Amino acid sequence: MAQQRDFDPREFRGAIGAFPTGVTVITTRDGDGARVGITANSFNSVSLDPPMVLFGLARSARSLSAFNQAEHWAVHILSAGQEALSNRFAKSGVDKFAGVEIEEGIAGLPLLAGCSARMQCRTAFRYEGGDHIIFVGEVLALDRSEATPLVFHAGKYALATRKSASLSLSQAATGEAGFDENFLGYLLARAHFQFYERVRENVVRHSLDDVEYFVLSVLSVQDGRDLARINAHFAYTGQAATPELLAGLCRRGLLRGGDGALHYLTPEGRQLTLELIAGAKALEAEVLGKLGEWDAASLRNLVKQLVLHTNLGHPHPWDEAAAA
Amino acid sequence: MAQQRDFDPREFRGAIGAFPTGVTVITTRDGDGARVGITANSFNSVSLDPPMVLFGLARSARSLSAFNQAEHWAVHILSAGQEALSNRFAKSGVDKFAGVEIEEGIAGLPLLAGCSARMQCRTAFRYEGGDHIIFVGEVLALDRSEATPLVFHAGKYALATRKSASLSLSQAATGEAGFDENFLGYLLARAHFQFYERVRENVVRHSLDDVEYFVLSVLSVQDGRDLARINAHFAYTGQAATPELLAGLCRRGLLRGGDGALHYLTPEGRQLTLELIAGAKALEAEVLGKLGEWDAASLRNLVKQLVLHTNLGHPHPWDEAAAA
Numbered sequence: 001m002a003q004q005r006d007f008d009p010r011e012f013r014g015a016i017g018a019f020p021t022g023v024t025v026i027t028t029r030d031g032d033g034a035r036v037g038i039t040a041n042s043f044n045s046v047s048l049d050p051p052m053v054l055f056g057l058a059r060s061a062r063s064l065s066a067f068n069q070a071e072h073w074a075v076h077i078l079s080a081g082q083e084a085l086s087n088r089f090a091k092s093g094v095d096k097f098a099g100v101e102i103e104e105g106i107a108g109l110p111l112l113a114g115c116s117a118r119m120q121c122r123t124a125f126r127y128e129g130g131d132h133i134i135f136v137g138e139v140l141a142l143d144r145s146e147a148t149p150l151v152f153h154a155g156k157y158a159l160a161t162r163k164s165a166s167l168s169l170s171q172a173a174t175g176e177a178g179f180d181e182n183f184l185g186y187l188l189a190r191a192h193f194q195f196y197e198r199v200r201e202n203v204v205r206h207s208l209d210d211v212e213y214f215v216l217s218v219l220s221v222q223d224g225r226d227l228a229r230i231n232a233h234f235a236y237t238g239q240a241a242t243p244e245l246l247a248g249l250c251r252r253g254l255l256r257g258g259d260g261a262l263h264y265l266t267p268e269g270r271q272l273t274l275e276l277i278a279g280a281k282a283l284e285a286e287v288l289g290k291l292g293e294w295d296a297a298s299l300r301n302l303v304k305q306l307v308l309h310t311n312l313g314h315p316h317p318w319d320e321a322a323a324a
Numbered sequence: 325m326a327q328q329r330d331f332d333p334r335e336f337r338g339a340i341g342a343f344p345t346g347v348t349v350i351t352t353r354d355g356d357g358a359r360v361g362i363t364a365n366s367f368n369s370v371s372l373d374p375p376m377v378l379f380g381l382a383r384s385a386r387s388l389s390a391f392n393q394a395e396h397w398a399v400h401i402l403s404a405g406q407e408a409l410s411n412r413f414a415k416s417g418v419d420k421f422a423g424v425e426i427e428e429g430i431a432g433l434p435l436l437a438g439c440s441a442r443m444q445c446r447t448a449f450r451y452e453g454g455d456h457i458i459f460v461g462e463v464l465a466l467d468r469s470e471a472t473p474l475v476f477h478a479g480k481y482a483l484a485t486r487k488s489a490s491l492s493l494s495q496a497a498t499g500e501a502g503f504d505e506n507f508l509g510y511l512l513a514r515a516h517f518q519f520y521e522r523v524r525e526n527v528v529r530h531s532l533d534d535v536e537y538f539v540l541s542v543l544s545v546q547d548g549r550d551l552a553r554i555n556a557h558f559a560y561t562g563q564a565a566t567p568e569l570l571a572g573l574c575r576r577g578l579l580r581g582g583d584g585a586l587h588y589l590t591p592e593g594r595q596l597t598l599e600l601i602a603g604a605k606a607l608e609a610e611v612l613g614k615l616g617e618w619d620a621a622s623l624r625n626l627v628k629q630l631v632l633h634t635n636l637g638h639p640h641p642w643d644e645a646a647a648a
Contacts, residue, residue, distance in 0.1 A: 007466050009372055015466045016369040016377070018441035019346040019401045020475050042368050046380050047454025048333055053340070054453070057369050073411040077343045117342035127451045129378070129460055130371025133409075136453055141538050142339045149477070151344050151484050154618075158484040160344045161622050162629075163407070166490045178499035179541070179601055180642065184608045184620075185519055187627040193560045195509055196635040200562060210562075224572040238524060238534075253468045284508045290633040296606060298485045302615075302623040303511040309614040310518040318504065 020153040020160075023082075025089045026055055026112045030066035030071040034192040035097045035110045038063050039090040041152045042132075043075060051139040052124060056132040062092055069133060069291040074109045075137075077117040079147035080297065081164070083157050085112065086150060106140055117144035150295040188306075195287065202279045206272060212249060215241050216265065216273040219255070221317040224262045344477040344484075347406075350379055351414045351434045352397040354390035359421050359434045362387050363414040365476045366456070367399060367630040375463040376448060380456040386416055391459060392450070398433045399461075401441040403471035404621055407481050410474060411437065430464055441468035474620040485622040512630075519611065526603045530596060536573060539565050540589065540597040543579070548586045560638040 006016075027037040042056035044314040053075060057067055067073060080088055089096050103111040106120045121137030129136075151158040178188055203213045214234040217223065231240045246263055254269030265273060288296035331339075351361040366380035377399060381391055391397060402410055413420050426437040430444045445461030452458075475482040505511070527537045538558040543549065555564045570587055573579040578593030589597060612620035 005375070005464060009375070011468075012372065012375040012463060015401075015441040015468045018468055018473055019348070019367060019369075019474050021345055021368070022343040024343070032606055042370070044326050044345070044366050044380070045342060045343075046366070047456045047457060051329070051333070052335040052454045052456075053333075054458070056368070075480065077339075117339040119339060124454075124614050125452065127458070127460075128449065130376045130448075130462075132371045132376075134370060134378070134451070134458070134460070136451075136458070138334060138454075140329060144333065144335075144339045144342055149342055149344050151475070153473070153484040156486055156488050161485045161626060162477075163404075163481045163483060163625060178591060179545070179605070181628070181640065182624060184612065184624060185523060185604050185625075187624060187631060188512070188516040188519050190560060190629050190631045190638075191634070193511040193562065194631060194636065194638070195512050197560060197562065197636065198634075199509060236514060236521060238517065238521065263516050264355065274409070279508070280509050281384050283396040287630065287634055288508065290521065291629055293627075295629065298622065299626040299630065300506060300508065300511060302485060302626060303508075303515050304505070304620060305619065306611065306623065307511060307514045307518060310515070310522075310611055312521065314514075314518070316505065 017154045020151055020158070022116075023078045023086045023150045023152050023157075025076045025078060025085060026067075026073055027076070027112070028066055028294065029110070030063075031069050035102075036063045036066040036070075037089045037096050037110070039086050043077075046136055050134055052074075053119060053121060053139060054134055054136045056129060056134050058132050060131070064133065068126070068133075072105075072107045072109055072120065072122050072131070072140075073118045073135070073137060074105055074111055075121065076115040078142075078150045079114060079116045080150050080159055081147070081310070082150055100295060105283060110132045114147065115145065116147045116149040117224075118142060118209065135164065136239040146293070148297060159301065160294065162292070162295050163186070187247045195283070197282055198283050199276075199280045202276055206276070210237075211239050211241050211245060214239070215246070216254065216269060217277065218262065218317050219265050220270065220277065221272045222263050224258060226261045228264065232315060233317050341478045344475055344482065346440075347402045347410045347474045347476050347481075348379065349400045349402060349409060349436060350391075350397055351400070351436070352387075352390055352394040353434070354387075355393050357432070359426075360387045360390040360394075360419050361413045361434070363410050367401075370460055376460055377443060377445060377463060378458055378460045380453060380458050382456050384455070388457065389504055392457075393448070396429075396431045396433055396444065396446050396464075397459070397461060398435055399443045399445065400436045400439040400469075402474045403438060403440045403469070404474050404483055405471070406474055407437060412483075418581065434450075438471065439469065440471045442466060464497040470617060472621045483622045483625055484615070484618065486619050490580060497502065519607070522607050523604045526600055530600070535563050535565050535569060537572065537600065538563070539570070540593060542641050543589050544594065544597045544601065545586065547588050550585045550587070554587065556639060557641050609648055 021041040021106050024040050024043045025037055030036050040055045044054055046052040059066055101113045105111045109120055111118060119139045120141040121139050122137045125136040133287055147232060151160050155319050202203055215230055218230050218233045253266055256266050257265050345365040348364050348367045349361055350364055354360050364379045368378055369603050370376040370378050381388055391559060425437045429435045433444055435442060443463045444465040445463050448462045449455055449460040475484050541594055542554050542557045577590055580590050601610050
């Protein structure tokens with residue numbers, strides 16, 4: 001009944017990598033009481049009653065004898081910010097615990113802080129699994145936080161992002177040539193304008209238009225720019241301030257001209273701008289609150305990637321500030 | 325040495341849920357040759373040489389005897405679009421395979437299509453694991469696709485989103501009150517305008533302005549609307565068409581007026597609009613190609629959530645089309 005395999009190890013690793021997992025660090029103490037820790041994504045739950053989890057450890061791992069002898073071990077489900085910890089515990093030949101904040105758990109288990117969840121276990125079974133040993137542990141104690149977990153997928157770190165509902169109940173088929181709710185250009189325009197619509201309410205309330213608001217915002221990051229440099233920072237919108245618009249803001253006491261046609265915010269102008277930005281940030285907090293902390297982090301992350309990939313060379317307001 | 329557990333089963337499920345996983349459907353045939361399948365996220369790789377994987381099955385599962393007797397089983401790592409398949413195989417008492425496209429694998433294993441990866445296995449070990457049995461299988465055959473995998477995390481479906489780099493090298497600290505590259509309003513504006521900037525090049529080349537383009541796009545989804553209904557569909561941009569603008573498009577032969585002030589695309593107008601949309605879609609494909617298929621799916625997903633959460637009641641172009 002022996003069957004020949006039709007794939008090589010590289011293909012197997014690729015297929016296994018298609019299964020996304022969290023990342024854990026598993027710690028114990030060796031026979032001499034020294035702290036031992038490894039990074040593993042071959043973790044999973046096994047049983048609810050009694051509560052049991054498992055992980056796989058290579059027969060070739062340096063830490064094998066420590067885990068073979070240890071009665072207890074602790075699983076740490078890493079949070080999104082703990083990429084460095086994952087990398088550190090995946091290496092060998094370094095003092096993995098140096099400088100890491102450690103608490104002591106059951107039987108002196110070294111416990112790491114800042115994880116999404118932690119489970120302290122007692123070995124229940126050790127099973128053969130090819131070139132690995134499968135450790136099954138009964139969970140004796142656990143704690144958790146609301147921190148977004150780190151994800152490992154296709155050999156890279158990732159975040160878990162909740163799946164969305166459809167935009168509207170009526171998903172009319174619009175044919176090959178039309179656009180629908182999956183067209184990114186439409187989604188971005190809706191997202192931008194719907195967000196800005198409520199920022200704009202505040203802007204209009206102060207008798208400002210969009211371009212005037214952009215001018216004030218740009219100067220609030222770095223004061224003292226001339227018209228060309230102001231405009232360079234929102235050229236991406238397709239809009240531009242005119243000398244007349246700047247003169248109007250000066251007449252209203254929000255800007256003052258300076259040497260060499262540079263413009264500066266007056267104290268009144270700075271106060272108003274900070275108020276408008278504070279309003280926009282309050283709106284941001286409200287919107288992101290609806291998404292939840294985890295998806296908000298992913299959204300920022302992806303829109304940043306998009307901005308990087310589509311930038312035709314426009315500066316960011318703080319680029320010039322940093323150069324100045 | 326017995327230690328009392330200080331948590332209840334609900335807390336254990338919560339802690340385990342903090343570990344993100346992919347979702348698999350595992351299939352086999354029972355003693356009568358009938359197809360059997362279950363949804364499982366307690367899957368993992370075990371060994372590279374020989375290639376082995378494992379999954380856990382509750383002792384109480386109806387399919388336990390089938391898997392106990394079967395020599396072979398197939399693991400399907402589900403792709404992001406296979407949520408319905410996941411739900412279907414998680415239920416009992418339904419014909420899980422009804423209407424599902426099936427191929428036959430080793431020893432007649434039922435194989436599902438459209439997955440991120442598939443592995444056909446022969447049982448190597450069956451181990452005790454509390455209220456579950458751990459099945460370890462040697463992988464005999466595998467295949468995979470580039471489809472984004474489905475993720476399960478904290479009891480919900482999710483997507484895996486690659487972690488991103490920073491926007492620019494100069495991350496000037498802008499203080500509490502200013503805005504920086506993490507301000508969502510800024511990121512959305514950059515993403516929208518940078519994307520639209522290149523769409524606009526094409527629009528301008530045809531001597532159209534933004535609002536004229538919006539009018540043509542809205543009519544391409546559903547023809548024959550009056551000025552108020554046209555404008556309702558891009559009111560979210562803060563812009564509006566005037567009667568003069570519509571008259572101008574009519575003079576250029578792109579629109580024609582009809583009964584009751586309804587406006588329609590002429591064949592020439594429709595042709596031009598489809599060209600512009602095709603250009604925008606080519607741009608979308610280029611941009612999403614840079615992100616990669618997986619992150620593109622996550623980005624769409626998150627921006628959709630944002631659009632749902634920030635919509636103050638503006639219709640989508642296809643809403644009215646569906647109602648008509």
